[in-house]
Amino acid sequence: MTEDSIRDRSRRTLEAAQARYEADPSLSNTVWYGRVLGFRYRIEEAISVFSQGLERLPGSYELLRQRGHRYLSTRRFTEGQADLARAAELIAGMAEWIEPDGQDNELPVPATSIQFNTWYHLALSHYLLREWDAAEAAYRQCLNWVRADDYDGQTACSDWLYMTLRRKGDEAGAAAVLAKVPEGLADEAFVEGPSYYRRLRMYRGELTPEDLLSPDKGSQVIHDLETIYATQGYGVGNWHLYCGETDRARAVFEQILQGRSRFAFGFIAAELDLREMTSR
Numbered sequence: 167m168t169e170d171s172i173r174d175r176s177r178r179t180l181e182a183a184q185a186r187y188e189a190d191p192s193l194s195n196t197v198w199y200g201r202v203l204g205f206r207y208r209i210e211e212a213i214s215v216f217s218q219g220l221e222r223l224p225g226s227y228e229l230l231r232q233r234g235h236r237y238l239s240t241r242r243f244t245e246g247q248a249d250l251a252r253a254a255e256l257i258a259g260m261a262e263w264i265e266p267d268g269q270d271n272e273l274p275v276p277a278t279s280i281q282f283n284t285w286y287h288l289a290l291s292h293y294l295l296r297e298w299d300a301a302e303a304a305y306r307q308c309l310n311w312v313r314a315d316d317y318d319g320q321t322a323c324s325d326w327l328y329m330t331l332r333r334k335g336d337e338a339g340a341a342a343v344l345a346k347v348p349e350g351l352a353d354e355a356f357v358e359g360p361s362y363y364r365r366l367r368m369y370r371g372e373l374t375p376e377d378l379l380s381p382d383k384g385s386q387v388i389h390d391l392e393t394i395y396a397t398q399g400y401g402v403g404n405w406h407l408y409c410g411e412t413d414r415a416r417a418v419f420e421q422i423l424q425g426r427s428r429f430a431f432g433f434i435a436a437e438l439d440l441r442e443m444t445s446r
Contacts, residue, residue, distance in 0.1 A: 209239050227256040235287045239429045247291035253284045281311040298334045317355045321362040365401030375402045392425035400432030
């Protein structure tokens with residue numbers, strides 16, 4: 167699929183989602199319209215759609231999970247955590263439920279459960295608020311909901327758990343996480359892309375930091391090179407911090423912030439780390 171055809175289909179997807187929502191603001195139409203806005207980085211509009219939905223359906227774990235995610239995108243970590251923690255309470259004991267993809271989506275999205283997505287983003291909120299123990303516990307909960315064939319979810323969750331444990335100073339625990347990551351996965355094993363897997367391979371010494379700082383878009387259609395750099399670069403910057411190479415870490419974080427992928431979690435985390443490094 168060419169870039170022009172993707173953009174055209176993206177426009178049609180947004181128009182269709184908006185039309186369905188305006189004709190019938192049901193839960194499914196509300197969730198999908200907000201998601202489509204979020205995919206296009208219209209984050210505040212997405213939050214507004216989710217918030218309007220929550221006025222009608224205040225106990226919707228779907229809407230809480232989605233709004234919590236987007237609050238994190240806008241650096242409202244505490245508000246995001248509150249939504250995600252409430253969603254986690256509401257889905258406790260519920261059987262696995264795969265979040266449905268919307269109609270006419272132009273990009274591939276891995277099939278993941280509400281449980282995985284809620285715990286993944288809740289864990290991230292704890293990470294961004296520097297609540298390391300809570301982040302570890304939430305990432306371990308997240309791993310319990312990773313499907314066996316979902317290498318995107320497995321590597322993303324394992325990577326953030328690894329970084330959380332390194333931030334805690336638990337090198338043995340971090341090494342144990344790496345030991346469980348499959349070896350020899352091809353790029354084609356991933357729907358969204360192998361960026362997190364590349365980070366994990368770097369931690370294991372299979373790739374160098376320089377390998378990750380010269381990203382190749384390859385067959386990925388979801389992310390542009392700046393987003394890939396932000397994702398892979400954040401792992402590199404952290405690695406330099408673990409190794410006591412503060413100046414190199416700072417340089418990588420600063421380079422990430424030169425890009426435009428301000429809603430990527432790697433960008434957000436690099437922004438936070440750099441601010442903390444500067445204030446010391």
